[in-house]
Amino acid sequence: MGQRLDCVCVYCGSADHLKPCYLESAYGLGQFLAQSGIQVVYGAGKTGLMGKLAEGVLDAGGKVTGIVPRNLFTPVLIHDSLSVLEVVDDIQVRKARMSELAQGFIALPGGYGTFDELFETLTWAQIGLHSKPIGLLNVNHYFDPLIKLVANAWQEGFIYPGHENLLLEETDPHRLIEKMEAYRPPGDLEKWVTRDE
Numbered sequence: 278m279g280q281r282l283d284c285v286c287v288y289c290g291s292a293d294h295l296k297p298c299y300l301e302s303a304y305g306l307g308q309f310l311a312q313s314g315i316q317v318v319y320g321a322g323k324t325g326l327m328g329k330l331a332e333g334v335l336d337a338g339g340k341v342t343g344i345v346p347r348n349l350f351t352p353v354l355i356h357d358s359l360s361v362l363e364v365v366d367d368i369q370v371r372k373a374r375m376s377e378l379a380q381g382f383i384a385l386p387g388g389y390g391t392f393d394e395l396f397e398t399l400t401w402a403q404i405g406l407h408s409k410p411i412g413l414l415n416v417n418h419y420f421d422p423l424i425k426l427v428a429n430a431w432q433e434g435f436i437y438p439g440h441e442n443l444l445l446e447e448t449d450p451h452r453l454i455e456k457m458e459a460y461r462p463p464g465d466l467e468k469w470v471t472r473d474e
Contacts, residue, residue: 282315282458285318285382286319286378288319288391298416299386304332305450310450311340315454317331317342318341318375318379328356340361379409383412413444413445413447427444437465440466
């Protein structure tokens with residue numbers, strides 16, 4: 278067995294004018310996590326999925342911590358009703374701080390920023406900087422092309438055997454959290470560094 282998750286970091290998009298299914302899924306995830314007693318750490322935004330995630334947590338009586346780099350700390354972008362708001366120097370400190378606080382990571386649909394956060398978190402796991410579970414909530418099959426990309430990278434030898442299991446995927450929040458809480462990191466991650474056969 279893995280461990281009970283008390284705090285997860287959620288990566289997600291902040292774009293406007295998204296399909297309702299994406300906004301509803303973010304709000305629903307926030308509600309589910311709060312109702313499950315799981316605190317949320319995220320990028321502090323109030324637009325797009327970020328805002329709906331925070332609203333879901335807060336409406337269900339949960340705790341949500343936002344981490345924002347100083348250059349993005351503006352009223353048009355940042356949620357003003359969070360449980361905790363931390364302003365940090367830059368985007369790299371933001372990512373490190375979110376990673377430090379969380380026991381696991383969930384990616385909702387998003388764009389460049391979400392992809393960056395997700396793959397940096399995966400890379401940190403691959404090189405042994407953390408052993409926390411990383412999950413995709415695959416809303417509306419959004420991540421299907423990404424899952425195929427990862428599978429192709431593994432098949433072509435760019436991802437070591439077992440390392441494809443660093444990324445968990447589900448369409449339902451409850452099942453995703455179950456997978457994350459049962460997660461055990463692959464036993465041969467060090468091969469990426471040592472190059473042992």
